[in-house]
Amino acid sequence: MxxxxxxxxxxxxxxxxxxxxxxxxxxxxxxxxxxxxxxxxxxxxxxxxxxxxxxxxxxxxxxxxxxxxxxxxxIIDSEEGIKVAIIGMGNLGRALINYFAGKRSKLRIVAGFDTNPDKIGNTMSGVPCYSIEQLKEVVAAEDIKVGIMTVPADYAVDTADLLVKAGIKGILNYTPKPVNVPEGVYLEEYDMITTLEKVAFYVKLQETD
Amino acid sequence: MxxxxxxxxxxxxxxxxxxxxxxxxxxxxxxxxxxxxxxxxxxxxxxxxxxxxxxxxxxxxxxxxxxxxxxxxxIIDSEEGIKVAIIGMGNLGRALINYFAGKRSKLRIVAGFDTNPDKIGNTMSGVPCYSIEQLKEVVAAEDIKVGIMTVPADYAVDTADLLVKAGIKGILNYTPKPVNVPEGVYLEEYDMITTLEKVAFYVKLQETD
DNA sequence: TTAACAATGTTAAATTTTTAACACTTTTAC
DNA sequence: GTAAAAGTGTTAAAAATTTAACATTGTTAA
The missing domain is CATH 1.10.10.10 (Winged helix-like DNA-binding domain superfamily/Winged helix DNA-binding domain)
Known part of the structure; x- marks a missing residue:
């Protein structure tokens, strides 16, 4: 194939x-x-x-x-499995963790990162929350390949840079701010507002037919 | 055009x-x-x-x-604006509300729905939370056109049916369970796991090149 | 003032993606 | 045991989407 x-x-x-x-x-x-x-x-x-x-x-x-x-x-799974980190343990980050928990054996969320001291050191649905300062270290130690960005928009660009520097190979950006990554890092961006606007558009269209 | x-x-x-x-x-x-x-x-x-x-x-x-x-x-906005409801005020629902708050004048989240009595009656980031029982009533009263589904997977199908019966014209399903809607209702489905799997796949692909 | 440049706008080509058409094969019904 | 029905697998056509090519035109600089 x-x-x-x-x-x-x-x-x-x-x-x-x-x-x-x-x-x-x-x-x-x-x-x-x-x-x-x-x-x-x-x-x-x-x-x-x-x-x-x-x-x-x-x-x-x-x-x-x-x-x-x-x-x-x-075909789509990687034999040895791929580890994933979530950056931003707010509502969206936690939603993803819960939603994902134990769903795919070959794709595991093994670390969360945040800046909030109340969260750091805790475990949420089985996922330990580290300080963003530890990103590089943890990514290396755990061999994390993919990062999901669920930070506030204003931190999007910096977070992406951090992930790239930490050696992440794929980024899924749920922030409404587009970011840039160098060659060799796969980037996927998703904006919920865009999707909602699309739904609204087609609803409008249907009504004016 | x-x-x-x-x-x-x-x-x-x-x-x-x-x-x-x-x-x-x-x-x-x-x-x-x-x-x-x-x-x-x-x-x-x-x-x-x-x-x-x-x-x-x-x-x-x-x-x-x-x-x-x-x-x-x-082109994409509707002149009179479109009102949106969120069904499921869990992490994801709340994330969407916060994320969206005041971002688009023509697209407003005006109601949330849940089954949890602790949430019903409260306001979250300015959005009132109603009981799911009140769905039809509130949708009619407020003329809500679009519903965002952020309920647990097991409730997906029933929730979609409720929305359709309430007269919703567009559904954005963030549940991992595909649902069905009749002609005349616009449906958009998004599964975060699928997206993550795609990222993981292309990361794997890049590595084996 | 005129040549080079850097942008837009548009038509045509290429590519990707979806759909149609249909040959083939097992099962079912009589 | 044979015809009809209901699936799969595949090639070919169509449709949608992206990219290329290029004509056009302000702007800049010598």
Whole structure:
């Protein structure tokens, strides 16, 4: 398998999420159109994505849920696992930790960072909170590869710089301030306001039709 | 102006965010390549988007920040404003409220909902918290158009149904459980785990190159 | 005053992504 | 046992999105 399209990568992760839910319910097989319905896409797209990763289902029975989960794991997970840090233990940071707790074995949030002395030294949902001063040290000691930024907007740029200097390889920026990273560091930015504005826009559009 | 591409809508919102920051700094004009740098895209794309909305800058001086902010507002904002509710006043819900407070005049979070009696009746960052039982009533009374779901995963499906029944026109689902809505309701889903997995994937990819 | 430069605006090409079309195969129904 | 139905897998077409190419025009500098 050569290069998977960007969008396929995103969808594979979503398929797995859906498949894990099916597994919980005791479903052993699933059709492409069932996955499609859950994800609000077409069954063709599902089949095409699965073709790209070389998975082949059973004709007339659909895909084996367990097998497919494993295969997707082989593709998107990193074998040795990846450790993640959260910078900013405010509401959003804590939400992420709770939300994430124990969900993916190959992707673990192992450290939180904050500037608030009341938080430093405590553990939140199993994640120890360190001082931001210790960032470099902890990142190195734990071999943390990915950082999630949930700090106040005004600290965004500085935090990104700190992460880069600490040797982080991927940053997920939940701050409303875009940041810059050098070549070799993967950056993903997400602004909740933008998303909300998009929803509002399409609501407006629908009404004026 | 006919139909703006989906992606252009998203970017317009992002441009505005960047432009507002520039305005704060006292910048009156901005070049396409400056906007591009902030957003990590190309200047061609910026110019193309602005062409689509019919805005024309000053040659050699760039775009007028204020004018462009206003124009983008005319396009994506709804004139009379849109009211938003948050369902689930946990960490994520509260994070969104704080994060959003007073940021956009045309888009206001006017109500929160929860099942926890300790929260109901209180105000959080200026947003009153109601019982989920009152959803329909409050949505109707306030003419709330958009709902943001930040409830625990297990309540996702039921909450979506409630929102639809209450007459909500747009749903932003931050729950990891996909939901379904009827025709006429705009749905946007976002799963933080998927995003994190994507970051992790590209970090892994970069390392194995 | 005129040549070089640096920006915008726009058309055309390239790329990416999605959708359609359809061949193939098992299961089901009679 | 055979036809119809209901799936998968894949190639081809279409649509959406991005990028390139370039014409145009103020501005600057010699």
């Amino acid at each position: 050569k290069h998977l399209p960007h969008k396929t990568i995103e969808r594979l992760s979503q398929y797995r999420r859906a498949l894990l839910l099916c597994l919980e319910k005791g479903k052993t097989h699933i059709y492409s159109h069932e996955i499609a319905k859950i994800q609000h896409i077409t069954s063709v797209q599902v089949r095409r994505d699965l073709m790209l990763i070389g998975y082949t289902g059973t004709l007339r029975k659909g895909y084996n849920v367990k097998e497919l989960i494993d295969l997707i794991g082989n | 006919k139909h703006l591409p989906h992606k252009t809508i998203e970017r317009l919102s992002q441009y505005r965010r960047a432009l507002l920051l520039c305005l704060e700094k006292g910048k009156t004009h901005i070049y396409s390549h400056e906007i591009a740098k902030i957003q990590h895209i190309t200047s061609v794309q910026v110019r193309r988007d602005l062409m689509l909305i019919g805005y024309t800058g000053t040659l050699r001086k760039g775009y007028n920040v204020k004018e462009l902010i206003d124009l983008i507002g005319n």
